[in-house]
Amino acid sequence: MSGPVLLVIAKEPVPGRVKTRLTPPFSPLQAARLAEAALADTLHTLLNVPAARRVLVLAGRPGPWLPEGWEVVPQSGGGLDERLAAAFAGAGGPALLVGMDTPQLTPALLAPATAPGAWPPGRAWFGPAADGGFWALGLAEPRPGLLRGVPMSTPRTGAAQLRRLRAAGLNVRRLPVLRDVDTAADAAAVARAAPGGRFAAALAGLSPAARA
Known part of the structure; x- marks a missing residue:
C-alpha cells in the first residue's frame, strides 16, 4: 500500500464565509486570503505525503489555490x-483526514501515520488540536458511525471523538498537538511556527494594524 487516502474537508475561501472569527481585526476579504493561504499550504504539503489518493471534499468551487x-x-x-x-x-x-486550519503541518508530523505498517485492522490515528478539537483523524476501516453525533466545534470535540474511538475498541495512536488558526493570536503564532509558508506570507502582507 502506498499510503492511506488523504482527505481534506474545506470551504471555498469566499469573503464572509470562511474564518469569520478573524473578523475583526481582519476584514472579511483579508480573512478569506488567510484561509486560502492556509488551504494552499495544506494541499501542497500533502503532495509530499505518501497516499493512495488525495481527495479534497469541498463546499464551493475550486480555484487557482488547488x-x-x-x-x-x-x-x-x-x-x-x-x-x-x-x-x-x-x-x-x-483514510486520514487532515484539517485545513493547520498550515504549519509538515510531512514529518504525519510520518508515523504514513509509514509502512501504520494501518493494521482496528487502527485509528488522532491528532489533537490545542483548542480542544482535532486536526487529524485516521481510520483503518470506513466506520462513519464513529463520527455521527459527535459534537463539533466545541472545546470538548476532541475528547468526545477520542472516547468514541476507544469505546469502539480501536487501537488509537496519537499525533502531535497542533494549533488551529481560529483567532488573530492563533494566526500570528502559526505564522511564526512556519515562517516560510504561504500563510505567513499572506499574514505579513496585511496592514500592521490588522496584524496587531
Whole structure:
C-alpha cells in the first residue's frame, strides 16, 4: 500500500464565509486570503505525503489555490459530523483526514501515520488540536458511525471523538498537538511556527494594524 487516502474537508475561501472569527481585526476579504493561504499550504504539503489518493471534499468551487494531484468531490449535506462521516464512507479503505486550519503541518508530523505498517485492522490515528478539537483523524476501516453525533466545534470535540474511538475498541495512536488558526493570536503564532509558508506570507502582507 502506498499510503492511506488523504482527505481534506474545506470551504471555498469566499469573503464572509470562511474564518469569520478573524473578523475583526481582519476584514472579511483579508480573512478569506488567510484561509486560502492556509488551504494552499495544506494541499501542497500533502503532495509530499505518501497516499493512495488525495481527495479534497469541498463546499464551493475550486480555484487557482488547488494544485494538481487532487481529486475534488462535493461535501454532503448535514452538520459537520455528517459531512466528515460521508467523507470517510467514500474513502473505501484506510483514510486520514487532515484539517485545513493547520498550515504549519509538515510531512514529518504525519510520518508515523504514513509509514509502512501504520494501518493494521482496528487502527485509528488522532491528532489533537490545542483548542480542544482535532486536526487529524485516521481510520483503518470506513466506520462513519464513529463520527455521527459527535459534537463539533466545541472545546470538548476532541475528547468526545477520542472516547468514541476507544469505546469502539480501536487501537488509537496519537499525533502531535497542533494549533488551529481560529483567532488573530492563533494566526500570528502559526505564522511564526512556519515562517516560510504561504500563510505567513499572506499574514505579513496585511496592514500592521490588522496584524496587531
